[in-house]
Amino acid sequence: MIKIEPPRLRAATDVPGGRRKQRVSMADVARLAGVSSQTVSRVANGLPGVVETTREQVLAAMSELGYRPNSAARSLRYGRFNTIGVILFGLSSTGNSRTVEAIATHAAAEGYAITLIPVGVPTQDNVLGAFTRMGELAVDGVILIIEVHLLDAAAVTLPPGVHVVVVDSDAGDRYPVVDTDQADGARQAVRHLLGLGHRTVWHLAGPAESFSAERRASAWRHVLEEAGRPVPPLERGDWSADSGYRAGLRLAADPACTAVFAANDQMALGVLRALHERGRRVPADVSVVGFDDIADAGSYLPPLTTVHQDFAEVGRRCVDALLGQIHAGPSGPGTDLVPTRLVVRASTAPPGL
Amino acid sequence: MIKIEPPRLRAATDVPGGRRKQRVSMADVARLAGVSSQTVSRVANGLPGVVETTREQVLAAMSELGYRPNSAARSLRYGRFNTIGVILFGLSSTGNSRTVEAIATHAAAEGYAITLIPVGVPTQDNVLGAFTRMGELAVDGVILIIEVHLLDAAAVTLPPGVHVVVVDSDAGDRYPVVDTDQADGARQAVRHLLGLGHRTVWHLAGPAESFSAERRASAWRHVLEEAGRPVPPLERGDWSADSGYRAGLRLAADPACTAVFAANDQMALGVLRALHERGRRVPADVSVVGFDDIADAGSYLPPLTTVHQDFAEVGRRCVDALLGQIHAGPSGPGTDLVPTRLVVRASTAPPGL
DNA sequence: GTGCGTCATGTTTACGTAAACATGACTGCC
C-alpha cells in the first residue's frame, strides 16, 4: 500500500489514466464542464437559474463521466434516507412475501426504497439484534411484520423518534397497526359452513404464538357460541401443509366432523390430503375452508373455498401510514383493518350430500 | 415556519426542552461527556487508546442521549454503504422469495443490509427505470434476479463500477452468474420417467421469456433425443397452477401421454387437477414430475415427485460472490451451478400399472 | 536532570451535496 502523491491534488485529472477514482462527484463534473459544483447541483436537481447552454455543457459532462449522485451525501445533507426498513421473520409464508412485495412496489412509487431486515429464528436475542441493527440503519421509518409480543418479551423499545407501522398484531393500542380483518374473515368462513347446514365447525388453528392465528380461532369460537353450537376441540398446526395433514388425519377419524375451517390454505391442503387418504370425500363427506386465497388454492383437489386476503392493500396502507408519519409527524396508535372476502369454490357443500 | 435563533448555537442544550433536535450526533455526546467528538468516535468503534474511566463516561452519555450512529455520514466517510441491492420482478414466485430470503439472511450475517428494487411489469421502461434508480441508490453491489435478456432488450448497461451478480440467466459470459443447475435437474426428472419404463415424456414448459424455462425445456428435449425417443409437442404455461390446469386438460385428452414433466410445481399441481377431473389416475395412468420442491409439494394429491432446488444455497453463493467482488475487486464472468436433487414421491410409477 | 518515547486526548480535514449568501454582468427605465 504505497501512497506517494498527496491526496486529492490532481485526483480528477488522474482519472482516465492511473488508478481510477472510486466515484465521480459533482466537483469532477464541474471541473470538466468548467463551472462550479453548485451549478452542477442545480442542473442535477432541475432547479431554475441555469442558462440553457450551461445546462447542456453540464449534462454532457455528466454523461461523459457517468456521474451518479451520491445518496449518502444527499442523505447526510437532508437528514432523510428515503428508505423504509421492513423487519420480518421470513418470506416463506405467502402472506409475508406478498405483503413485502406490495410494500416495495408502493414505496418505490413514492420514491422510497425498502431495506429488508430478516430475523432468522424468532428468539429474543435475534429480535433484539434486529432492532439494534435497525437503529443504525439508514431508514426513515420501519414496518414491523412480526409478532409484537416477541418484541415485548425481549423488553425492547423502538428507538425514540423512529416511525413505525405494525402489521398483523394486537399492538393497536401502542402503534399504528395495519392488518387484514382476521376476525371478520374467520366469521365469514364459519358462517358460510353453518349456513350450509353443518351442525358445527372444527377449527385447525395456527401456532399459538401467532396473533392472527389466535384472532381467527377466537372469531371461530365466538361465532359457534353465538349460534349456540357445540365447540369442538381445537386442532393446532404450524401453518405448514404437513401439520395440516397430521391434524387432518385426526379429524378424519372423527365421523362427526363434517366441516373444517383451517387457518390457512396450506394447512387446508394438508387436510384435503388426509381426508382423501382416509376415504372421506370433500365436499360430500367433509367441507373444508381455508384462509388466504393463495394463488394455488383454486387448483387444489377440490378447488378450495377460502377467505381472500388483500395483501397488496395491506402493503399499500402500511406505506401510506408510514409516509404520513414521516412527512406529517407521528400519528397515534390505532388499527386499520383491510376487509376480507369469502371465495366459494368446490370444497364446501351441505353435509351428507 | 419561524426561525429566530441562530442555528446551531445552543442546539445541544436546547434539546430537552424546546423543539427536539432531529438526531443525536457525536458532538452532542461529546459535549455531555466533556470530551472531544473524536474520543466518542473511538469509543463507538471500540478502538483502543481510551482510558477506562473516559470510556465509561462516554458510554453513559451515549445511552443517556440515545445516541445512534448516522449511517449516512458513515457511508459518506467510508465510501461504502454496507448494503446490497436486489433487483427482481416480484416475490410472488416461491423461488424468488426463498432466494431473496436467503440473500437477506446471509447478507445480514456479513453485516450487509439488502435493499429491494422491484420492477413491476417487466417492460423495458420499467427495467430501465429500476436501473436508473439503482444507480442512485445507496448500494455497494447488485444482485439481479431478472431475465437478463430484458436488460439487453432495454439496451441498458449497468453503471460502470457497480458490482453485479446475476441469478437464473445465461449471462455467464458477461457477468458472474449463480444458478440452480436447471439442465441437470430436468435431466434427472426425464431420466427418472424413462427409467420407469415410459416410452417418452411430455413437457409443460414455463414462458418462453424465462431463461430457466428454456433451459429445462432444452434439457428435456436433449435427453429424449439422446435416448432416441419421440419428442412430443411442447406445452407452455406461465408458471401458474391455472395455466398448468389448462395444459393438463390438453394432455389428458391424449391417451398416449403417460408421463408429464412440468417445469414447476405449481403447474404440476394444475396438471394433477386436470388429470383428476378427466378421470386419469396419477400415477397409475399418468406420471407427473414437478420442479422446485416447494413446501407444499409433498401434500399434493398424490404427493409430487419433483426436482429439489436449493434456493438457500443459491442466495448464499450470490452474496458470497458479490462480497468477494466488493472486497477483492471485480471478478470475471462465469457460472456457478448449484446442484439439484430429484425427490421421488407418489406421483410417478411405471406406465400401465 | 535532561531527553525521548508512550499514550490519552484534542484539532484539522475530507467525504459529496445543497442551502444560503455573495458577486458581477447585463437590462431597462428615467
Next chain:
DNA sequence: GGCAGTCATGTTTACGTAAACATGACGCAC
C-alpha cells in the same frame, strides 16, 4: 447616462463521521 433590479453563477458553510496529524503529560533511562 446613471442607477436599481434581475439573473446567472460562484463561494462559503454545514450535515456527522473518522483518519491523520498535533499536543501535552507522564515515566523511565542515561
